[in-house]
Amino acid sequence: MNGLQIVNIHRSFGEISALAGITFDVVLGEIVAVLGPSGCGKSTLLAVIAGLEVPDRGEMLWDGKTLTEIPTYRRGFGLMFQDFALFPHKNVFQNVAFGLQMVKMTEPEIKKRVGETLQLVGLPGFEKRDVNTLSGGEGQRVALARSLAPYPRLLMLDEPLGSLDRNLRERLVLDLKSILQMSDQTALYVTHDQEEAFAIADRVVVMNAGQVEQFDIPERIYRQPASIFVARFLGLTNLIQGNVRQHGDTRIVDTAIGEWPFDGDYTGEVTVLIRPDTVHLNADSQCQLSGIMSELSFRGATCRIIINVNGVPFTFELPSNMDLPREGENIQLCFDPEEAIQLFPKSN
Ligand code: ATP
Numbered sequence: 241m242n243g244l245q246i247v248n249i250h251r252s253f254g255e256i257s258a259l260a261g262i263t264f265d266v267v268l269g270e271i272v273a274v275l276g277p278s279g280c281g282k283s284t285l286l287a288v289i290a291g292l293e294v295p296d297r298g299e300m301l302w303d304g305k306t307l308t309e310i311p312t313y314r315r316g317f318g319l320m321f322q323d324f325a326l327f328p329h330k331n332v333f334q335n336v337a338f339g340l341q342m343v344k345m346t347e348p349e350i351k352k353r354v355g356e357t358l359q360l361v362g363l364p365g366f367e368k369r370d371v372n373t374l375s376g377g378e379g380q381r382v383a384l385a386r387s388l389a390p391y392p393r394l395l396m397l398d399e400p401l402g403s404l405d406r407n408l409r410e411r412l413v414l415d416l417k418s419i420l421q422m423s424d425q426t427a428l429y430v431t432h433d434q435e436e437a438f439a440i441a442d443r444v445v446v447m448n449a450g451q452v453e454q455f456d457i458p459e460r461i462y463r464q465p466a467s468i469f470v471a472r473f474l475g476l477t478n479l480i481q482g483n484v485r486q487h488g489d490t491r492i493v494d495t496a497i498g499e500w501p502f503d504g505d506y507t508g509e510v511t512v513l514i515r516p517d518t519v520h521l522n523a524d525s526q527c528q529l530s531g532i533m534s535e536l537s538f539r540g541a542t543c544r545i546i547i548n549v550n551g552v553p554f555t556f557e558l559p560s561n562m563d564l565p566r567e568g569e570n571i572q573l574c575f576d577p578e579e580a581i582q583l584f585p586k587s588n
Contacts, residue, residue, distance in 0.1 A: 242303050243267040243426060244289070244394055249298035251284055258284040259295070260450035266394070266428060271420055273429045273437035276447035277473065282430045285447075286396050289428070291315055302393065318392030320383055322402040326371045332358070332382050333367035339390040357385040361419055376404050377412055384416065388423060395420070395427045401436065413439045434474050438462070446470050468584050471513050478514040478554045484583065493583060497549045498529060500577035509586040517557045518580035519573040521564070529554070529573045533565045547571055 244266040251259040258281045266272045274282050287293040289300060291312035300307040307315060318339075326335050336354045345353065358366055361381040374382060380400065387395055400416070401409040417440045420427050431437050437444050438458040446454045446461060454466035465471040468479065482495040484507045493502040495512055519529070531547035531554070543560040546553050556573065558564065565571045575581075 241265065241267070241301075243270065244428075245299075245301040245304075246285075246289070247299040247301070249285070249288060249300065250296045251281075251288055251293060252296055257450050259288065262298070262447075262450070262452055264445045264452060264455045266426055268426050269424045270442045271417065271425075271427045271429060271440055273431060273441035273444045274447060275431055275434055275437040275444050275473075277432055280447040281450040282432075282447060283398060286319070286398055286428070286430060289394075290317055290319055290396065316393040318387040318390065318395045320387040320395065320397045320400050322399040326374075326379060326382055326386075328372060330371065331367070332363070332369045332371060332374075335371060335382055336385045336389050338386060343390055353389055354385075357389045358382075360388065360423060361385045362415065377408050380404065380412060381415075384419065388419075388425065393426065395425050396430070397427060398430045399432070400429075402431075409433075409436065410439075416440060446473065448473075464582065465513075468511055468513075471582075471584075476513055476515065478516060478556075480512050480514075480552065482510045482512040482583070484508060484510055493581070497552065500581060502581070502583060503578065504583060506585055510583040511586075513582045513584070514554065514575070515580050515582070516555050519556045519558070519575045521558060521562055522572050522574075529575070531571055531573075533567050533569050533571045536564060536567060545571075547573070 246265065247263050249259050249262045262285060264272070274285060276282055284293060288295050291307070291310065327338065333354055336357055337350050340350045340353055354367065358364055361384050363378060363381050363385070366382070371379065371382065401412055404412065413436050429437070429440055441458060443455065443457055444461055445452055448469050453470050454461055461470065462474060465474060465476060471479065480495050480497065482493045484491050484493045484502055484504070486507055491502045491504060491507065492499050493510065493512060529549060531549035533545060534548045534553065535546035537544045538560055541560060542557045543564060544555065544557055545564065546555050
């Protein structure tokens with residue numbers, strides 16, 4: 241296989257198992273996001289791939305060849321951190337040229353490559369600018385140009401937008417994606433923000449406590465989270481206990497707030513997820529969920545509502561152009577169980 245393969249990587253620090261059997265791959269030209277909460281092992285994973293940490297066991301391959309014995313500087317990987325620290329006493333040109341001088345490019349080649357990368361990141365002609373006069377977004381682009389300039393085989397970005405405010409991040413993540421795609425750059429993008437991961441990545445590795453919970457395309461991770469952890473991490477918090485029982489030829493899942501047909505092949509205790517974006521108001525269906533409106537927040541095209549069903553809060557999203565009950569009033573919702581419900585067997 242061409243690109244990066246990570247196979248069953250382990251790394252412990254004393255009692256702490258920072259990486260406990262990580263397996264995934266990044267094909268050439270692909271952007272893979274590593275997504276997980278603080279302390280799940282993301283930075284350790286990057287350090288191991290970069291060669292800054294040595295794994296206890298497992299295998300890492302590039303284009304099918306082992307990386308284990310290859311020192312950091314010969315792996316040809318680039319790194320960009322959250323606090324990307326541009327050199328304050330050098331101008332933009334000197335910052336971007338830094339890595340190119342290291343690999344002993346000639347002066348005319350360096351000049352050409354710096355111009356190209358500044359063009360690529362949308363800052364043509366910025367060569368002479370003092371880096372202390374740049375805005376947050378411009379500084380981030382210069383740091384990106386500096387990382388891209390030496391043609392890294394793999395670019396690893398560790399929370400590169402973490403220090404910027406939300407609005408700027410939302411805009412820059414899309415710019416970043418198109419810059420990486422335009423340069424056909426293979427990239428590994430570390431973040432704890434699922435919206436950022438989904439916006440930028442072709443595939444996402446969801447990590448928890450040193451392990452991979454799910455590795456898939458963003459749509460499938462959102463539509464079919466592989467575990468309760470993934471569901472919760474994505475903000476899918478409508479989770480209740482249930483029990484699946486056989487009922488004639490079909491199976492039914494019973495919960496404290498309703499029972500619905502279930503098209504699966506197991507019975508017994510389960511956790512039931514009701515997706516927040518699949519309910520309708522007062523539609524004609526048997527799957528009604530009746531509760532008290534306890535919170536409503538307007539978000540533009542959609543409204544986020546919290547309803548209280550038998551004392552349990554559930555969060556849903558509805559189009560904002562409909563007449564919704566006020567807080568404290570009754571609300572009736574319905575959904576198609578096949579679309580709205582996912583079950584996690586007890587062992588999950
Ligand atoms: P964050 O998002 O907060 O940066 P992370 O997902 O990058 O977190 P890591 O920094 O990789 O997580 O840490 C994983 C675990 O390993 C944590 O429990 C951390 O305390 C531990 N750890 C990491 N480096 C070391 C070290 N050098 N010595 C001891 N423990 C470490």
